[in-house]
Amino acid sequence: GAVVSQHPSRVICKSGTSVKIECRSLDFQATTMFWYRQFPKQSLMLMATSNEGSKATYEQGVEKDKFLINHASLTLSTLTVTSAHPEDSSFYICSQGPGQGETQYFGPGTRLLVL
Amino acid sequence: AQKVTQAQTEISVVEKEDVTLDCVYETRDTTYYLFWYKQPPSGELVFLIRRNSFDEQNEISGRYSWNFQKSTSSFNFTITASQVVDSAVYFCALYSSGSARQLTFGSGTQLTVLP
Numbered sequence: 511g512a513v514v515s516q517h518p519s520r521v522i523c524k525s526g527t528s529v530k531i532e533c534r535s536l537d538f539q540a541t542t543m544f545w546y547r548q549f550p551k552q553s554l555m556l557m558a559t560s561n562e563g564s565k566a567t568y569e570q571g572v573e574k575d576k577f578l579i580n581h582a583s584l585t586l587s588t589l590t591v592t593s594a595h596p597e598d599s600s601f602y603i604c605s606q607g608p609g610q611g612e613t614q615y616f617g618p619g620t621r622l623l624v625l
Numbered sequence: 626a627q628k629v630t631q632a633q634t635e636i637s638v639v640e641k642e643d644v645t646l647d648c649v650y651e652t653r654d655t656t657y658y659l660f661w662y663k664q665p666p667s668g669e670l671v672f673l674i675r676r677n678s679f680d681e682q683n684e685i686s687g688r689y690s691w692n693f694q695k696s697t698s699s700f701n702f703t704i705t706a707s708q709v710v711d712s713a714v715y716f717c718a719l720y721s722s723g724s725a726r727q728l729t730f731g732s733g734t735q736l737t738v739l740p
Contacts, residue, residue, distance in 0.1 A: 544727075544728075551735075552732070553716065553730045553731065553732045553733050554670075554716070554730050556727055556728070559727075601668055603668070603669075603670065605670075605728075608720070612658045612675075612720040612722070612728075613658075613660070613672060613675050614672075614728055615672060616662070616669060616670035616671075616672075617669070618667070618668065618669040619668040619669060619670075621668070
């Protein structure tokens, strides 16, 4: 399957600061990448679809001004959590795809803790 | 609307036992894909299998096997002779080529294999 990396793997920040998470497709040019959020002991929730060279598509209830997504190249999508608050603490995971048979391959995830 | 139900929240088995994880799905589309992903404690989602709606053949891969039955809208996953390393959360997911066009996850099943 495809290889996706995320950086950082873990980040702790103070409330009110912004945090940028990078998602890289290492072996595939991804015109589309997806961002998910997962709270403890819960399933993955799609936040937005990142499209290379155009605006991201956000799911209902996700604030686009708070979660800024940039997909400037075929191998890199970034998610910036602006003015982070403790309730933004979560596991953020990106995926590349869809590939063959609509398969998505996921990055290792980023654990965000906002103090 | 599409939906995936994993009724088993947590399962515990003793090593070497067989275990089946249930997955029931709902979709109005005739073309769709079903997936199983494994999420170990590290958090990364590992792709296990993909099945399209036109292929009801069951599949076996080592100790893993999958039973796809369209008549009951189920896509169950069996691990034979379970091992401690199988301990993880397992997610069933559905992608429909129709209006949804996104990966819908079940709530996940936490499998614990005891030595």
